[in-house]
Amino acid sequence: MRKLELFNKPRTLLSTENSISRRSLLKGAVGVSAFAAASALAACAPGGGSGGGSGGKRGVVNVLAWSGHSDSALLDPFQKETGITVRVKEYTDASQMVALATTSPPGTYDVIHVDPEYIGQLRAANALQPLDPSDFPDAEEDFLEEFKPSSKFPIHWYDDEMYALAWGFDYIALAYNTDVYSPSDVETYEVMMSSEAKGKVGMLDWWSNPLGPISMWAGNKDPFNVTADEFAALESVLSKLRPQMSGFYTVANIIQNLGTGQVNLVPGGGRQFTIGLIQEGKPVSSVVPKEGAVQTTESLTLAAGAQNVDGAKEFIRYCISPEGNAQKSLLKAYQNAPVNEKTWKLIQDTEPEWAELLGLNTGPDGVLAPMREGRTALRRLPENQTPEEWQDLWTRFKDM
Amino acid sequence: MSKEIGVLTATTDAILRKPERKQRDLLLRIALGTPLMVWQTAFFLVPLLLMFAMTVWIVENFTVVPALEWSNWTRTLTDPVFYGALVRTLITATCAAVVGVVIGLPFSFAVVRGLSARAQKVALVFLIVPFFTSYLMRVFSWQFMLADNGVLNVLVSSIGIRGVNLLDTPVALVIGYLTYSFPLICVILILSIKTLDHNLEDAARNLGAGPIRIFFRVVVKGLKPSLIAAVTFAGILAFGDVITPQVLGGGNFIMLGNLVVDTVKGGIDFPRAATIGVAMVVTIMTVTIVSFILAFPPKKSRS
Numbered sequence: 245m246r247k248l249e250l251f252n253k254p255r256t257l258l259s260t261e262n263s264i265s266r267r268s269l270l271k272g273a274v275g276v277s278a279f280a281a282a283s284a285l286a287a288c289a290p291g292g293g294s295g296g297g298s299g300g301k302r303g304v305v306n307v308l309a310w311s312g313h314s315d316s317a318l319l320d321p322f323q324k325e326t327g328i329t330v331r332v333k334e335y336t337d338a339s340q341m342v343a344l345a346t347t348s349p350p351g352t353y354d355v356i357h358v359d360p361e362y363i364g365q366l367r368a369a370n371a372l373q374p375l376d377p378s379d380f381p382d383a384e385e386d387f388l389e390e391f392k393p394s395s396k397f398p399i400h401w402y403d404d405e406m407y408a409l410a411w412g413f414d415y416i417a418l419a420y421n422t423d424v425y426s427p428s429d430v431e432t433y434e435v436m437m438s439s440e441a442k443g444k445v446g447m448l449d450w451w452s453n454p455l456g457p458i459s460m461w462a463g464n465k466d467p468f469n470v471t472a473d474e475f476a477a478l479e480s481v482l483s484k485l486r487p488q489m490s491g492f493y494t495v496a497n498i499i500q501n502l503g504t505g506q507v508n509l510v511p512g513g514g515r516q517f518t519i520g521l522i523q524e525g526k527p528v529s530s531v532v533p534k535e536g537a538v539q540t541t542e543s544l545t546l547a548a549g550a551q552n553v554d555g556a557k558e559f560i561r562y563c564i565s566p567e568g569n570a571q572k573s574l575l576k577a578y579q580n581a582p583v584n585e586k587t588w589k590l591i592q593d594t595e596p597e598w599a600e601l602l603g604l605n606t607g608p609d610g611v612l613a614p615m616r617e618g619r620t621a622l623r624r625l626p627e628n629q630t631p632e633e634w635q636d637l638w639t640r641f642k643d644m
Numbered sequence: 645m646s647k648e649i650g651v652l653t654a655t656t657d658a659i660l661r662k663p664e665r666k667q668r669d670l671l672l673r674i675a676l677g678t679p680l681m682v683w684q685t686a687f688f689l690v691p692l693l694l695m696f697a698m699t700v701w702i703v704e705n706f707t708v709v710p711a712l713e714w715s716n717w718t719r720t721l722t723d724p725v726f727y728g729a730l731v732r733t734l735i736t737a738t739c740a741a742v743v744g745v746v747i748g749l750p751f752s753f754a755v756v757r758g759l760s761a762r763a764q765k766v767a768l769v770f771l772i773v774p775f776f777t778s779y780l781m782r783v784f785s786w787q788f789m790l791a792d793n794g795v796l797n798v799l800v801s802s803i804g805i806r807g808v809n810l811l812d813t814p815v816a817l818v819i820g821y822l823t824y825s826f827p828l829i830c831v832i833l834i835l836s837i838k839t840l841d842h843n844l845e846d847a848a849r850n851l852g853a854g855p856i857r858i859f860f861r862v863v864v865k866g867l868k869p870s871l872i873a874a875v876t877f878a879g880i881l882a883f884g885d886v887i888t889p890q891v892l893g894g895g896n897f898i899m900l901g902n903l904v905v906d907t908v909k910g911g912i913d914f915p916r917a918a919t920i921g922v923a924m925v926v927t928i929m930t931v932t933i934v935s936f937i938l939a940f941p942p943k944k945s946r947s
Contacts (some may be wrong), residue, residue: 261804339912342706365706449895450909492892497787504812506791632913636725639906643725643898 276357293303304326305555308344309357310542311336312577313395321571322562329554338362338452345371350549354556360399360543361624363407373548374405379557382584383409383564390615391583399622402545408543409564411572414580415454415614416623419502419513419530419538430531433461436509446507449492451638452631454512456538456623458482467538468634469627479637488642502528515611519601532614539620542580566590574598581611692925698918708914720919726903729925733883733899740821741878745871746820752833766795768834771827782823783891790816790892812894820888825878832877835872872939877944880928900924 305328307313314332335341338359345356346369353495358366366372377384377393384392391397391410400408420430424444429435435447447454455478459467462481464474490507499517501507503526510517514530514537521528544560546553562568566586573582573591581602582588592599603611614620626634672805702711757765773780789795790811795809810816844866848858850919864871882888886901896903900920 337909339706339909343912346707369707446894449890489896491896492890492893494890497891500787501791504791504793506793631915634907635906635913638899639725639903642895643728 245492282504302557303552304329304331305352305355305559307332307355307357307559308341308353308547309334309355312575313357313572315571315575317573318568318575321567322559326555327560327561328552328558330559342366342369345369345547345611350547351551352430352549353547354550354552355559356545357411357541357548358408358545359504360397360408360410360541360622361400361622363543363545364402364625366545367402367407371548372405372407373550375407375409375546375557380561380564386566386586387564388582388583388612397541399624400539408545409560410543410583411542411563411569411613412542412580412582413611414516414540415514415530415532415537415620416453416540417511417514417530417532417613417614418457419510419517419528421502421505421508421527422529423505423527424508427529427531430509430533431526432533433457433511433535434548435595436488436511439490441509443488443490444484444508445488446490446498446501446510447492448495448498448510448512449642451634452623455634455638456621457511457533457535458485460536460538461533461622463535465536466621466624466627468624471628474631475629475637482637482641483644486641492642501525515602516580519579522601527544532619534619536619536621537614538614538623538624573602653860664717695918695921696924698915699922701918703913703915703917704880706912708912716916719916724899725898726920728924729898729903730927732897733901734927736817736820736897736899737879739814740818740825740882743818744822744826744878745833745874748826748829748833749867749871749876752837754831755830755834756837762832764838768831771834774827774924779824780887780891783820783887786816786819786823787811787891790819807876811892812896814893814897816892817888817897820892821878821882821885823888824885825881828881829874829878832870833867833883838865840866840946852877869939872935876935879931883931884924884930888916 259396265484307330309332311334314334319330319332322328333344335344341356341358342362342365345353345358345366356366356372363372380393383393384394387393387410389395391413393406395407396406397408397410400406400410417432418433418435420435424440425435456467459470459478462474462478464470470478477621492503493501495517498507498510498513499520502510502513502517503521518528518530544563546556546560550556561625562570564584566584567590569582569584569587570590573579573587574595579598579602581604582591588599588604591602592602599605603609606612625631697710698708699716700712700714702709702713702715755764756853759767787794791797792807792809792811794811796810801807810819840863844862845858853861884901886899886905888896889895889899889902898906900923904917904920904924907913907920
């Protein structure tokens with residue numbers, strides 16, 4: 245549900261053609277050379293998988309990815325460079341991803357693009373195999389501190405083994421209409437209870453999105469790790485919030501409603517909802533209020549039954565390279581902050597408007613600030629309740 | 645034409661005379677009927693039975709596992725949200741269907757009685773044209789129309805009326821449902837009004853019946869099967885719809901279809917969703933059977 249309807253957002257500042265020409269300009273410079281070196285290194289390494297043959301055609305890598313990731317801007321540079329064909333099966337819902345990853349015959353996918361909170365589930369179903377950090381030297385070298393393999397990003401590591409590499413991140417926080425609210429108004433989620441917010445609060449109709457920030461507003465530092473009492477308290481917070489609600493929407497809808505002023509506050513909203521509107525000149529912004537926000541991460545994993553392990557690793561190396569990460573961050577479907585510091589530099593240099601939109605700076609308004617100031621919690625699956633119980637709470641909330 | 649009839653009669657004669665021809669005819673009938681039967685079995689009956697079976701399955705680690713557990717049923721049948729949604733869905737769908745027919749009947753009469761035969765055909769084409777566009781698109785365009793700052797409010801405010809908030813209200817729901825079913829209602833009614841014998845109304849008038857009496861005793865009675873069919877069709881379409889409650893109801897009105905979507909989103913709980921699905925199928929079947937009986941009552945034997 246989350247991201248699929250964003251396809252037609254105009255990418256005004258960076259057209260595909262543009263980026264290709266820039267790419268050729270950049271060849272041999274910072275990004276691509278590092279990736280090429282890594283590829284060469286991989287080619288020298290003794291190979292195990294079936295796809296690592298010699299010659300022009302080097303097999304196929306099957307990827308299971310969020311919708312929007314079969315974009316040629318992302319895949320073509322890799323396919324051209326390596327001769328490996330990338331086949332992408334897209335999903336539109338995280339639970340669909342889990343179902344496909346755990347029930348497809350082994351070998352169906354080589355690389356699985358995940359929201360890392362599901363790694364535990366995938367691992368329990370034997371759908372993943374660990375990654376060797378030494379296969380990805382650039383991750384250690386170039387990644388933001390938090391995402392370096394040596395930092396052991398919590399939801400990527402199990403039993404001291406690394407199962408994923410980060411690919412992008414964002415926040416689920418509070419999006420708002422800047423004509424109606426000043427930055428000081430939205431310092432706290434309490435603004436949702438004000439009289440002018442009545443009937444003007446909208447949410448994405450997916451429990452996992454709005455209930456994170458709302459749980460933090462209710463005082464739960466780790467929003468999905470709540471006791472039975474805290475879970476019950478969350479329901480009473482929701483019942484107070486219900487009269488303020490305008491409605492529960494799809495992604496396309498909530499963006500549209502935020503743009504037209506049908507809703508003015510979107511808990512669970514972040515850059516993913518506002519970037520397109522800001523480009524259209526709409527008065528919207530997003531903020532991490534003092535109660536905090538949920539950090540979402542997108543990560544790449546290696547499927548347990550991967551047929552083309554070498555190709556898969558090479559594809560992952562490309563994806564996290566300065567160039568690959570930039571293409572991912574500026575995807576037509578939706579955009580988020582890259583994890584590779586060289587990608588930051590690349591976008592700052594070549595696409596300054598995008599660097600601005602994505603908050604690629606280390607200042608207090610930058611995308612790193614909330615995480616580094618400790619104001620965010622990682623998105624996880626509920627610890628003490630089942631996802632179904634949270635879903636039922638969500639349905640009751642809508643039915644109040 | 646007469647030649648064909650001749651051939652047909654000859655065939656019939658031959659069939660009556662020769663048993664092997666009869667057999668061939670049977671084979672022909674089987675050959676003609678089989679594709680539909682295969683289709684219906686593969687894409688309706690099997691999925692339906694699978695859905696029934698799935699209600700006793702369970703979900704483990706986001707994977708549906710066959711089992712024999714009644715917990716999905718106990719959870720659904722003890723869930724007040726489910727009953728709320730059932731009642732709400734039935735009432736809204738019925739309202740939309742009745743409103744559609746109440747508006748559609750005079751409209752259809754106007755088309756049949758007020759337009760030339762040529763213009764009637766044009767009207768029918770115009771009723772079918774909306775189906776060229778996806779229903780989703782049409783519902784989304786209503787959102788633009790009905791929003792607080794939408795087209796409708798801009799228009800009414802220009803004549804000095806203060807904004808009317810229709811989006812996310814039951815009125816918007818009915819509009820959304822009718823977007824789908826109204827053309828269908830009208831096509832059903834237009835085609836059946838055309839077969840209604842005008843002379844019966846004249847006769848009733850000559851015999852001294854007033855317009856109201858003529859309407860109920862002659863027109864409604866003559867159109868009864870079509871009226872029931874139109875209400876049933878429109879009701880069923882609205883009953884299973886998830887798009888309008890989501891897009892025009894703002895997700896504020898949980899219908900059974902939306903409950904199914906929610907249940908699946910919670911963690912691929914297809915089994916529990918299947919129990920709601922079965923409840924929907926049972927409801928729709930009951931409604932269809934009842935309306936069939938109402939439309940075509942069993943003939944009373946004359947003694």
